[in-house]
Amino acid sequence: QISANPWDEAEYRFPVGMKVKGKVVSLKDYGAFVELEDGIEGLIHVSEMSWTERVKHPSKVLEVGAEVECKVLEVDTKNKRISLGLKQLQDNPWDALEVKFPVGTIIEEAEVKSVTDFGVFVDIGMGIDGLIHVSDIAWTKKFNHPSEKYKKGDKVRAVVLGIDKASEKFSLGVKQLERDPWDSIKQRYRIGQSIEGNVTKLTDFGAFVELEEGVEGLIYVSEIADQRIEKPSDVLKVGDNVRTEILSIEPKERRIGLSIKQLNKTEERQAFATYAGDANKKTSMGDLLGDKLKAALKKEE
Structure with a gap:
């Protein structure tokens, strides 16, 4: 008797969005393989293990032999692949972020966690880091590197510029706290x-x-x-x-x-105009004195 291929029914047995339980059977650098039933394994990629933590290796979260509950993200029966997620069973902090820190909110004291060539990452709590891009540090002053202004541990006052949940990017600005000169x-x-x-x-x-x-x-x-x-x-x-x-x-x-x-040309013109004006005044004064002298002579006659 030929046994049925378990993958023939996998799409129906493990629909997308379903919560499933399985046993961790192996760990790789890129994720953990979980046995859902005989002949069917799914992969929890490291990027699907935590909303906020960057998991460098799955062994930081899971161990072989452990039972784990996860969520079905994608089923590819043709290539015999099932994508699973751990973080999808937890509240997404990026949803709460929009409520707590809407665009325009001023964060009084965000702590600098790291400084890179392109900007400064700051901790705003909730396990999420915000980025102050180097172009958003000051309106006019140019920095060769953000470290000229900030170092790890500094407290920074910043305003929320944007939240991109899909890309998990939280943008902050310092220069926007002041008017652009x-x-x-x-x-x-x-x-x-x-x-x-x-x-x-x-x-x-x-x-x-x-x-x-x-x-x-x-x-x-x-x-x-x-x-x-x-x-x-x-x-x-x-x-x-x-x-x-x-x-x-x-x-x-x-x-x-x-x-x-x-400027040199303008000042030359102004100097000439001043000189010409003075000359005119002298001529007028001479004429005036001449007229007075003539009048005095006539009286003497």
Whole structure:
């Protein structure tokens, strides 16, 4: 008598969503194999063992021979595979996260757990870490690495920017606690205004000048001097204090165009206008004195 293939009925015996019990028969780096009945095993992948903990090896959670209750996630009878989950029998903390920390919530003291090249992971409780991306640390100040600002154990005040349950990503921001200084940049600066600043960086195409903390303007190489120069470093060096004129302000692009050459031209025009005005005043005064002298002479006659 030929025994029936247990996989022929597996899809009906173990429907998706069903709670099942089985015995752990083997552990691999990627998961645990569970015997559901003779001839049928399912796999609990390490990613399906905990909602919040990153399980490095299934032996941290399960042991061979132990009975385990889990949930059927997927059945593939053709390839004789059943995917099982442990965490699906527990409350998903990501559901509670949306209720406790909706977007816009300010978290007063989140502890820094780790600092990476791309951002800072902070513990907000519930076994979930939030990420402050390096671009969300400050509006204007640029960091080569988040460790310039934070270290493990620091307490951080941040605001919730987004929750992605599907990808299990919790995004936080620090700069959003303050107004973006570029929003009001046109209230503080205007085109044609002369302004001083220190050169912070030189490139082949121009020089960056700090106008206020975190706000820089750019002098293109063609705007540095009246005569042609090959590169900014021929004329300027980092740390130089320079006077410039504002050519353009682009808040959305976070750009301010500056010019030393234009400021020189503007000041020359102003000087000439002042000189011309003084000359006119002198002429008028001379004419006035002349008229008075003529009048006095006529009286004497």
